[in-house]
Amino acid sequence: MSFTKEQILEALGKVRYPEKNSDIVSLKMVGELNVENKNVSFTLIFPTSNNPFEKSLVKACEATIKALVGADVVVEIKTTGKIAVAPVGAPDKPLKSVKNIIAVASGKGGVGKSTIAVNLAIALAKTGAKVAILDADIYGPSVPKMFNVENERPTIQKINGKDMIIPVSNYGIKMLSIGFFVNPEDALIWRGSMATNALKQLINDTDWGELDFMVLDMPPGTGDIHLTIVQTIPVTGAIIVSTPQNVALADAIKGISMFKNDSINVPLLGFVENMAWFTPEELPNNKYYLFGKEGVAKLAQEKNIRLLGQIPIVQSIMEGGDAGIPAALDENSIIGKSFKDLAANTIDALNIRNETLEATKKVEIDPNAGCSTK
Numbered sequence: 002m003s004f005t006k007e008q009i010l011e012a013l014g015k016v017r018y019p020e021k022n023s024d025i026v027s028l029k030m031v032g033e034l035n036v037e038n039k040n041v042s043f044t045l046i047f048p049t050s051n052n053p054f055e056k057s058l059v060k061a062c063e064a065t066i067k068a069l070v071g072a073d074v075v076v077e078i079k080t081t082g083k084i085a086v087a088p089v090g091a092p093d094k095p096l097k098s099v100k101n102i103i104a105v106a107s108g109k110g111g112v113g114k115s116t117i118a119v120n121l122a123i124a125l126a127k128t129g130a131k132v133a134i135l136d137a138d139i140y141g142p143s144v145p146k147m148f149n150v151e152n153e154r155p156t157i158q159k160i161n162g163k164d165m166i167i168p169v170s171n172y173g174i175k176m177l178s179i180g181f182f183v184n185p186e187d188a189l190i191w192r193g194s195m196a197t198n199a200l201k202q203l204i205n206d207t208d209w210g211e212l213d214f215m216v217l218d219m220p221p222g223t224g225d226i227h228l229t230i231v232q233t234i235p236v237t238g239a240i241i242v243s244t245p246q247n248v249a250l251a252d253a254i255k256g257i258s259m260f261k262n263d264s265i266n267v268p269l270l271g272f273v274e275n276m277a278w279f280t281p282e283e284l285p286n287n288k289y290y291l292f293g294k295e296g297v298a299k300l301a302q303e304k305n306i307r308l309l310g311q312i313p314i315v316q317s318i319m320e321g322g323d324a325g326i327p328a329a330l331d332e333n334s335i336i337g338k339s340f341k342d343l344a345a346n347t348i349d350a351l352n353i354r355n356e357t358l359e360a361t362k363k364v365e366i367d368p369n370a371g372c373s374t375k
């Protein structure tokens with residue numbers, strides 16, 4: 002007995018994907034379907050790598066095909082984690098070989114942007130993705146220390162006749178920071194234009210190679226550097242980090258307004274609630290809400306913005322930052338799991354963003370008329 006692709010798709014249309022409460026065909030999770038005699042092969046495309054439903058869904062597909070099409074069908078199923086590709090904007094798009102650029106920002110200083118950016122980069126790389134992190138905090142660079150590469154220096158190589166910066170690497174992640182090139186005390190007396198020019202060079206004159214994700218560790222506030230970044234690169238989406246305190250939340254709202262501003266218009270991927278509660282290492286099930294309970298979670302609900310993750314205050318996060326050994330490296334720790342969830346939700350939010358919205362445009366500033374996009 003022979004059968005058709007349509008029969009297979011009809012059968013697969015009965016298999017539901019639990020996370021979305023819809024079937025795998027409608028969710029476009031079936032790819033590369035081939036039917037030859039009694040052999041069927043296809044790829045199941047999951048929204049994230051290492052998806053928890055991988056095994057059960059493969060079994061369900063096989064059983065459904067055998068039950069509805071024929072018990073003698075030989076089924077071969079490959080699985081893959083989908084990595085979102087941001088829609089391409091202008092043909093002169095800088096960082097063309099980077100699929101997604103994620104800005105980690107906040108309105109307020111010291112809420113844990115760098116900590117979240119570094120650990121998110123590690124957790125994204127653990128899904129098998131190619132990741133880089135760019136420290137855009139010209140006046141207070143902290144990524145080299147958190148990556149334990151403070152004493153390393155990027156090299157320069159001639160590529161196609163042009164001098165290009167080769168990023169430093171550690172833990173499988175490429176990284177650059179203005180901290181490699183200038184003493185932070187010297188940078189403090191720089192004028193804004195010097196700082197932004199230095200940042201532009203790190204973005205444009207570096208051989209970043211092919212990347213699935215570039216994470217930007219943004220400086221605190223909503224100032225010049227932020228404008229430079231959106232003028233220099235098409236940021237795919239922004240993540241706003243806040244602690245649950247009221248003062249931090251007020252600044253987080255300023256952060257949202259900046260990215261949502263008509264002339265900037267960078268999509269928000271969601272919030273991260275950092276320092277959500279304190280958990281002593283020896284009492285992992287106890288939660289103490291030092292900065293108030295669920296402040297960011299409530300704001301997320303109110304503003305209809307996704308909450309991508311809640312990260313507790315844990316001594317190992319702080320110690321890991323100081324020692325240059327990010328806590329997310331230990332996947333099996335509670336904190337490693339929190340960052341794994343954050344990475345999975347970030348990839349999911351990027352997938353939704355890339356399927357529903359257009360490319361982010363670089364912002365062009367007309368000094369006479371304020372901001373406009375091109």
Ligand SMILES: Nc1ncnc2c1ncn2[C@@H]1O[C@H](COP(=O)(O)OP(=O)(O)OP(=O)(O)O)[C@@H](O)[C@H]1O
Binds near residue numbers: 138275315319
């Ligand atoms: N969840 C956490 N648990 C424990 N310590 C944390 C946590 N998040 C951040 N920290 C610590 O808080 C301090 C500030 O964090 P971090 O430097 O990441 O903040 P930031 O928002 O990047 O600051 P800045 O605005 O200066 O750039 C660091 O010492 C860091 O180790």
Ligand SMILES: [Mg+2]
Binds near residue numbers: 115
């Ligand atoms: Mg920082």
